[in-house]
Amino acid sequence: MKKSLGPKIVVGATVVWVVGTYDREGRPNLMTAAWGGVCCGDPPCLGVSLRKATYSHGSIVEQKAFTINIPSAAYAKEADYVGIASGRDADKWQTTGLTPVHGDLVNAPYVAEFPIVLECRLLHTMELGLHTHFIGEIMDAKVDDLVLGDGDFLSIEKVEPFFFVPGGRDYHAIGRSIEKPFSAGISFRTNQKRRE
């Protein structure tokens, strides 16, 4: 039996991304976003949505650039903190001990300590309501040597990203491997039914 909960954001689990920006004075800032995802394969683009009230929002509009930083579960406390403090009055880097590194290709800082960072240039800005949806083109992905295996395959167990659960009570780390993409479903093919 399904229960109708109304027009609510109940989507299972979302990403936890940390957005890096420079403000008008060139000071680096960070904030956490759970409203985000990939939105195009070529050019490689992602979308991230921020409330207008956030300090980072104005910085993205001004700089037309941001980074997305993927924290490991080991940095869950830091990622949570940068989502509850404001860059208007707190220096979140100094508070957490995280280290800003200037992007190579865009005017935005990335987090040295996180295993994956993406430099993005702002492509589109959409006002949707409470949140502004920023679409950024991924100009470069930088990954820690430590989380890359042979052939630059990502070891997601070593990255250990974690997730936010809207309507839930906890952050959750990534779990066990279950199936192979583009392969697990092939067994159904032998039984495939054609359209009538």
Next chain:
Amino acid sequence: MKKSLGPKIVVGATVVWVVGTYDREGRPNLMTAAWGGVCCGDPPCLGVSLRKATYSHGSIVEQKAFTINIPSAAYAKEADYVGIASGRDADKWQTTGLTPVHGDLVNAPYVAEFPIVLECRLLHTMELGLHTHFIGEIMDAKVDDLVLGDGDFLSIEKVEPFFFVPGGRDYHAIGRSIEKPFSAGISFRTNQKRRE
């Protein structure tokens, strides 16, 4: 040391969502999407990106409606299959044994067997390149009784969503609880450094 991988989609892990649509003849279809995320809190909106070549793409454009269905890890094979077969020639419902239910509020079918389903009306369509970014307003979220705890809190362990890893080799289930959102970071507050 970070290694630059260039403009690639290396984002840790993404959602695995199954998109439900009706085609022009009213036949239900399903496809898997890993390019998706929440993009506004109010009105509650999500974005999902599909290649123009997919059969579902045309159905969303025509019907201006779709569902997002969150599969459990137990349905990883089915979710993988509906991402590799095309609704042009395969009846994916009959092949997998999944059951289409007509949406209450929008003209799109949802998957009876999946623990969370969202009925969405199409709000915006953005051409980004290889993928079209569809933004849908969540009109209703329906959740299985079995995955709801007291006070309609979602038990994400019971939902057991799973994730796709671009650049990786496996789907991964959600893992252990690690920290409390909007709480884990509070400890940094006592040490908070003010902006210079």
